[in-house]
Amino acid sequence: MRIRIANGRLIDPANQLDATRDLYIADGLIVGVxxxxxxxxxxxxxxxxxxxxxxxxxxxxxxxxxPGFEYRATLESEMEAAMAGGVTSLAIPPDTDPVLDEPGLxxxxxxxxxxxxxxxxxxxxxxxVGLKGERLSEMAELVEAxxxxxxxxxxxxxxxxxxMRAMQYAATFGFRVWMQPVAPFLARGGVAHDGEIAARLxxxxxxxxxETIGLYTHIELARITGARLHVTRLSSAEGLKMIxxxxxxxxxxxxxxxxxxxxxxxxxxxxxxxxxNLTPPLRTQRDREALRQGLADGEIxxxxxxxxxxxxxxxxxxxxxxxxxxxxxxxxxxxxIKWAQETRTPLVTALARVTSDAARxxxxxxxxxxxxxxxxxxxxxxxxxxxxxxxxxxxxxGKNTPFLGLELPGEVRYTLVEGQVMFEAS
Amino acid sequence: MRNPQLNEHGELQHLLSLDGLPKSVLTAIxxxxxxxxxxxxxxxxxxxxxxxxxxxxxxxxNSTRTRTTFEIAAKRLxxxxxxxxxxxxxxxxxxxxxxxxxxxxxxxxxxxVVRHESSGAPYLIAxxxxxxxxxxxxxxxxxxxxxxxxxxxxxxxFTIRHYKKDFHxxxxxxxxxxxxxxxxxxxxxxxxxxxxxxxxxxxxRTLLPTDVERMGVRVFNDMxxxxxxxxxxxxxxxxNERMNGALLPSPQxxxxxxxxxxxxxxxxxxxxxxxxxxxxxxxxxxxxAVADGGQAVILPQVTFGIAVRMAVMSxxxxx
Numbered sequence: 166m167r168i169r170i171a172n173g174r175l176i177d178p179a180n181q182l183d184a185t186r187d188l189y190i191a192d193g194l195i196v197g198v199x200x201x202x203x204x205x206x207x208x209x210x211x212x213x214x215x216x217x218x219x220x221x222x223x224x225x226x227x228x229x230x231x232p233g234f235e236y237r238a239t240l241e242s243e244m245e246a247a248m249a250g251g252v253t254s255l256a257i258p259p260d261t262d263p264v265l266d267e268p269g270l271x272x273x274x275x276x277x278x279x280x281x282x283x284x285x286x287x288x289x290x291x292x293x294v295g296l297k298g299e300r301l302s303e304m305a306e307l308v309e310a311x312x313x314x315x316x317x318x319x320x321x322x323x324x325x326x327x328x329m330r331a332m333q334y335a336a337t338f339g340f341r342v343w344m345q346p347v348a349p350f351l352a353r354g355g356v357a358h359d360g361e362i363a364a365r366l367x368x369x370x371x372x373x374x375x376e377t378i379g380l381y382t383h384i385e386l387a388r389i390t391g392a393r394l395h396v397t398r399l400s401s402a403e404g405l406k407m408i409x410x411x412x413x414x415x416x417x418x419x420x421x422x423x424x425x426x427x428x429x430x431x432x433x434x435x436x437x438x439x440x441x442n443l444t445p446p447l448r449t450q451r452d453r454e455a456l457r458q459g460l461a462d463g464e465i466x467x468x469x470x471x472x473x474x475x476x477x478x479x480x481x482x483x484x485x486x487x488x489x490x491x492x493x494x495x496x497x498x499x500x501x502i503k504w505a506q507e508t509r510t511p512l513v514t515a516l517a518r519v520t521s522d523a524a525r526x527x528x529x530x531x532x533x534x535x536x537x538x539x540x541x542x543x544x545x546x547x548x549x550x551x552x553x554x555x556x557x558x559x560x561x562x563g564k565n566t567p568f569l570g571l572e573l574p575g576e577v578r579y580t581l582v583e584g585q586v587m588f589e590a591s
Numbered sequence: 592m593r594n595p596q597l598n599e600h601g602e603l604q605h606l607l608s609l610d611g612l613p614k615s616v617l618t619a620i621x622x623x624x625x626x627x628x629x630x631x632x633x634x635x636x637x638x639x640x641x642x643x644x645x646x647x648x649x650x651x652x653n654s655t656r657t658r659t660t661f662e663i664a665a666k667r668l669x670x671x672x673x674x675x676x677x678x679x680x681x682x683x684x685x686x687x688x689x690x691x692x693x694x695x696x697x698x699x700x701x702x703x704v705v706r707h708e709s710s711g712a713p714y715l716i717a718x719x720x721x722x723x724x725x726x727x728x729x730x731x732x733x734x735x736x737x738x739x740x741x742x743x744x745x746x747x748x749f750t751i752r753h754y755k756k757d758f759h760x761x762x763x764x765x766x767x768x769x770x771x772x773x774x775x776x777x778x779x780x781x782x783x784x785x786x787x788x789x790x791x792x793x794x795x796r797t798l799l800p801t802d803v804e805r806m807g808v809r810v811f812n813d814m815x816x817x818x819x820x821x822x823x824x825x826x827x828x829x830x831n832e833r834m835n836g837a838l839l840p841s842p843q844x845x846x847x848x849x850x851x852x853x854x855x856x857x858x859x860x861x862x863x864x865x866x867x868x869x870x871x872x873x874x875x876x877x878x879x880a881v882a883d884g885g886q887a888v889i890l891p892q893v894t895f896g897i898a899v900r901m902a903v904m905s906x907x908x909x910x
Binding site: 368436 | 592594595610687688689707709710711712714715718719735736737738739773776800801802803805806
């Protein structure tokens with residue numbers, strides 16, 4: 166299949182390109198940007214007039230809930246959501262059931278995903294067996310099975326000697342370690358940022374110190390062990406300050422933020438909205454502003470959806486009893502655009518955070534950009550059309566998000582994976 | 592954002608929290624409660640205001656006093672009262688909160704009086720009733736987690752108004768475990784809304800919420816300083832499980848530093864009143880000499896509680 170995407174505004178952050186260019190695709194690869202390779206004749210031409218053409222989005226955290234939580238979501242349902250959201254590469258956190266600590270499981274997940282032939286899947290293996298923080302997982306074998314990094318998802322390692330050994334072992338191979346910065350005991354039992362709103366609503370708080378102390382531990386151990394540290398889901402201004410400091414100290418460190426923390430604060434909990442029960446907790450407006458600025462500056466490397474489908478039974482509960490998490494795959498692009506508009510960040514910069522910059526963290530050379538010979542993963546969208554977020558429109562099996570009822574910019578028209586049109590808006 | 596307690600005319604539809612309610616609504620409840628205090632002195636202690644209505648006391652957390660006073664209040668208003676101790680029934684069998692609510696709705700409930708161990712649970716119920724079109728059913732929060740205990744807050748305001756007449760020249764101190772106290776949160780919301788110029792909280796730092804000052808209170812750690820010239824002392828109950836551990840070293844030390852004794856009370860104004868929401872821990876947060884002394888108004892609080900709960904239920908039924 167040879168495809169020409171004609172007349173679109175091509176935004177390819179990796180090549181600092183933002184211009185009207187045609188894109189030529191053949192055999193699953195990009196074969197021409199602006200000019201067709203000689204002898205190219207398109208089987209199909211997609212008219213992208215007034216539309217933006219960019220690399221398929223790369224999401225650093227998408228829980229597809231398989232294996233183990235199929236009643237919440239399945240690969241099928243969430244892959245459909247990814248396609249509708251223009252997301253063509255997904256990093257999968259290891260907190261499935263059983264957790265991704267066995268090469269066989271990872272192979273099975275990759276095989277299932279490949280058979281569905283939708284988004285590319287990049288499993289993040291468990292750093293320790295069962296995420297229990299006791300024994301190291303078989304990292305070398307897990308990488309052979311397809312893992313791109315190692316993480317504890319939301320489960321911190323309590324014993325710092327195990328944490329240090331795990332980082333040392335990962336550093337032996339140069340594997341990246343993705344860590345959620347949290348001091349376990351400080352966060353225990355908490356459900357909201359320890360501040361004014363939690364005080365008023367009588368919710369048990371998680372202080373910012375839970376993030377900064379966890380982060381400091383990770384930074385120091387990364388420095389000692391030489392591990393390549395990626396900090397997931399930053400939530401505070403103080404945390405961001407520490408990341409900047411660590412970089413100055415020469416620690417190899419990257420970090421990401423979720424769409425929720427980029428747009429929301431503790432105020433959004435309102436009257437105990439369980440959709441705002443998230444991990445880490447939504448913090449203050451000051452924190453949110455710092456995160457927005459940090460992402461624009463590139464101090465925060467990537468933006469992710471932290472897609473976590475939760476079923477209604479687990480969500481329609483009193484705030485503290487509700488399971489944390491929100492659906493996000495289909496909101497990643499709209500919320501990236503919304504942030505770019507509100508902060509006057511150029512789209513080419515904003516899209517970098519969900520394409521090329523995110524791909525670099527995964528270590529993917531083939532995805533996240535539209536250079537000639539790159540994998541033809543493409544998202545074509547209309548930035549100016551606003552669509553409401555509603556339960557019925559969400560394709561994900563997870564229908565719970567704090568953004569329900571909002572109108573968001575950015576409607577995906579086409580999603581291509583390896584040169585095949587996998588989604589086409591009706 | 593829609594205030595789930597008020598209907599489109601700004602009338603009280605549910606009583607979920609005192610935080611965010613206008614002064615006019617609080618005053619209206621206190622005024623309505625006033626004549627109800629006399630009902631208790633009549634030979635026939637009944638009014639027909641809730642005749643034919645079914646009030647369900649749905650207690651997901653154990654309580655004797657609050658449930659009993661709600662029951663008395665509803666019965667004096669001629670309602671049919673059904674007591675459900677859910678703490679020991681359905682939820683233990685795995686039923687979700689909203690399933691329980693749906694079932695009780697199917698039994699033609701008109702009003703739910705809800706106590707739950709989780710902050711915000713009554714909001715979830717009110718929201719669910721709204722979303723399912725059951726706009727005629729009312730919810731009264733009888734205590735949710737650490738969040739609110741609005742009828743307790745109201746009966747405390749009624750008591751203060753009874754003894755002090757006016758809120759605008761008072762200094763009020765709330766003493767003890769503010770962090771875990773739904774009573775304290777409701778008291779602070781009511782006192783600040785009703786115009787009390789100085790609301791103090793006195794507690795060790797381990798028992799104060801972060802940013803508590805933002806709720807409009809002055810923070811004191813020392814009893815002698817905090818009680819100086821106050822008009823009202825509101826003691827809080829200290830739960831047993833918090834007495835020994837990382838929050839406090841021992842009940843003895845707590846009593847020594849923050850327990851209300853006659854000697855510490857002498858720092859307050861001579862006509863200061865002493866309140867306690869009950870049940871009291873004598874010798875932990877309050878000395879018996881104070882609890883049984885002339886300045887204590889702890890038992891009148893209980894009596895006024897019935898009138899205030901009658902006022903709340905009759906107003907909700909009428910809106």
